[in-house]
Amino acid sequence: MTFKRLAEYLQRLEETTLRNKITEILAELYKETNGEEIGMICQLLQGRVAPLYEAIEFGVADKMMIRAIGQGLNVEITDVAALFRKTGDLGITVESIKNQPSGIKYKERNTITEVYEVLFRLATSGGEGSQEEKIKLMGELIKDLDPLSCRYVVRIPIGRLRLGFSDMTVLDSLSWMIKGTKELRPTIEKAYNVRPDISFISSTLKEKGIKGLAQVKPQVGTPILMARAERMTNGADIIEKIGKCAIEPKYDGFRVQGHKRGNKVELFSRNLENVTLMYPDIVKGIIKQVKANEAIIEGEAVAFNPNTGEYLPFQETVQRKRKYNIEAYAREIPLKLFAFELLYRDGISYLGKPFEERRSELEKIVAKGDTILVSQEEVVGDAKRLEEIFQDAVSRGLEGVMAKKLDGIYRAGSRDFNWIKYKRSYAGKLADTIDCVVLGYDYGQGKRTGFGIGDFLIGVYDDKDEKFQTVAKIGTGLTDEEWKKIKLRSDKLKVKNKPENYDVDKMMECDVWITPLIVVEIRADEITRSPVHTAGRVMKPSISGKAFDVEVAGLALRFPRLERFRDDKKPMEVTTLKELKKLYEMQGKK
DNA sequence: GATGCCTGCCC
């Protein structure tokens, strides 16, 4: 099949928002392919050339792609960037440049296989000169392909196909290809969950039918898609939703799935990256403490201070995710793994077994020790007790709690109410919001292009410096109507240059600056130390004296979102730097 | 070797 033919299908898909229709069109597309092509197509639709658990990344995003478009079409990079700002989509950008009369002929016969192979080479290129190489490969593709194909070939590496469907709909459509209905989706999904390789799944279905997936079972060494939790904001709702449930603390670390066979252990991140070499302490812990020949367990890894026994904030924990200096960091910032799931053990899959059974089996196979701790849990049947546990968790400095449905299966890859997270920041206390002033905004991408705004920069006031200093950009919490409204209001306040009394890092520069008059109430989970936000930040000369380094990091907001507009407040009444510093200090001692 | 920009991946 030609890539052009695929592009025509993608255009049809992009034009409809109806998921049933999308499913049908995809099935129609598959019918035109052979077993190899369907694998490549499904893989490319994920914006990749290999499954997540293979360490093959494009290493190409917006900036590199802009350079590739410039080189491929012989256009100034600044012009490409300008058009991108306007269109909010690099696919549309390249297509519209390509549609301008240029006299350059393009081939129409590139096959999907050829395009896939170029993208694969691009993704596996590395080392000195590799950026030039990637730009060259991408540029040649853009030069060779027709305008419509260019739209999609550019969107694949940057992972923004924007077709209105993703993995789950692809699984539906594979069912549709075989049966003309979605009835095989559960079977296909079950296989995909334990072998998250869409190329394998789709090719197998095409060549062997649904029977081909019968042998796909959890396997040590192949990561299983991780379950995620829905959110709720109070104990009563949780009990009403799932009844009697198990409550566990919610730690602020990162997810780890551990695979053990004999004395060999592999670790995977939530995104299925193989992270075995990064965490030798967890590997040793699993070998020592997990009493099963084969097992797949899951938990949250959190760093702690070995001297005080206190758990460390996320910003320190995450430093353990590294490629170099591993042993030194492991000594300085050791990890504990709070195990909360058993997914597989010695030939038996626990994915479809109720939580209580997974949990009791987990307790049996994890021996007491220093590194792997089975997560605490309490089964509760009433909201009052749930709230008590939640309050206790919060006072211990934890993020909140997780509630797990007692008879719920492990819903690999999906987010549903078998797991519910109840976080501190949902509780809606005034202490978690601050008032800020809008300093500028950026043009949006995709859907937000139409609004002319995608996010806005906010700051607090430092009455000592008499400057506005930044704490976050806001890109969520507004309805479509509110986006349109704030854009209109902002444009009335537009100024040509960044005002003198704005203290903004280069990284946070905005497309449009405005007079500081719009006041917003912002919710966040936490105040963190920031290298790029300027609230309270102090700089010092760098070693060479030619640049500046951060001496005291600024303050910023973690998971910032708009709570509401505060038209009743004046800009001079927003939170001051002094108040923000106080809030930061207070959160340390809860 | 220092710096800056960019990317991918944690949340």
Add this chain to the structure above:
DNA sequence: ATTCTGC
């Protein structure tokens, strides 16, 4: 991560 929206 959070949030909004079409189906």
Add this chain to the structure above:
DNA sequence: GCAGAATGGGCAGGCATC
């Protein structure tokens, strides 16, 4: 309620350049 698409802060690491 699911699935998808907008968007956040901030960490390490790769590569290019000064």
